[in-house]
Amino acid sequence: MPRFSVSRQLPFTSDQLFAIAVDVESYSQFLPLVRKSEVWDRKTVAEGVEEYDAGLTVTYKKLQVHETFISHVVADHNKKTVMSTSSSGPVKKMTSLWQIRDLPEGGAEIEYTIDYTMRSKTMQLLLSGLFDLALRRVMAAFEQRAHTLYDKKVA
Numbered sequence: 001m002p003r004f005s006v007s008r009q010l011p012f013t014s015d016q017l018f019a020i021a022v023d024v025e026s027y028s029q030f031l032p033l034v035r036k037s038e039v040w041d042r043k044t045v046a047e048g049v050e051e052y053d054a055g056l057t058v059t060y061k062k063l064q065v066h067e068t069f070i071s072h073v074v075a076d077h078n079k080k081t082v083m084s085t086s087s088s089g090p091v092k093k094m095t096s097l098w099q100i101r102d103l104p105e106g107g108a109e110i111e112y113t114i115d116y117t118m119r120s121k122t123m124q125l126l127l128s129g130l131f132d133l134a135l136r137r138v139m140a141a142f143e144q145r146a147h148t149l150y151d152k153k154v155a
Contacts, residue, residue, distance in 0.1 A: 004132050006139045007111035012146050014080045014100045014108040020145055021082045021098040021110075022075045024054045030145045032137050035059045036068075048078040069094070092117040112139055 010017065020026075027037035036057035044050050052075075057068045069091060071084035080100040087093050094116040102108050114135060 002117075003113065003115045004135045005111060005113040006135050007109060008139060008143055009103060009107055009109045010143060010146055011107045012150050014102045016150050017100045017108050017110050017146060018077065018080045018082070018098075020142060020149070021100065022077075024052075024056075024073065027056060030148075031141050033058050033060050033134075039073075045074075049074065049076050051075075054084065071096075090119055090123055092119045110139075110142070112142070 042052035071086040
């Protein structure tokens, strides 16, 4: 499976960044190409660990893409990880992982990794050239969301 990864060091706590990563319902408000985001069947499976199913509707007009991806999500508040797996629609298998950790000098590092295989070899080839750019755009949007939510407002 092709694998792409991007990381950033941000001036926020791991708790703050984790709150954004786990808030899938809000993804459509700030992630590029995500037009709808929803969560259902949320349950606690262990102390600090919850699982749920999520749907993201992605639209990319240039490629005439309009797909809803259904994923199973495991959010571990203790480890500050959010992992989703999907095998719906055009995706044969996709795994994405947010990993967040506090830095000793302050702030936190966030890493987003995605592995995927598409059902169509043509779609796989087409996306392979775009995925790195798309992943960087997701991280930039995530970073902007953190600044919007947590930067101190100057009076």
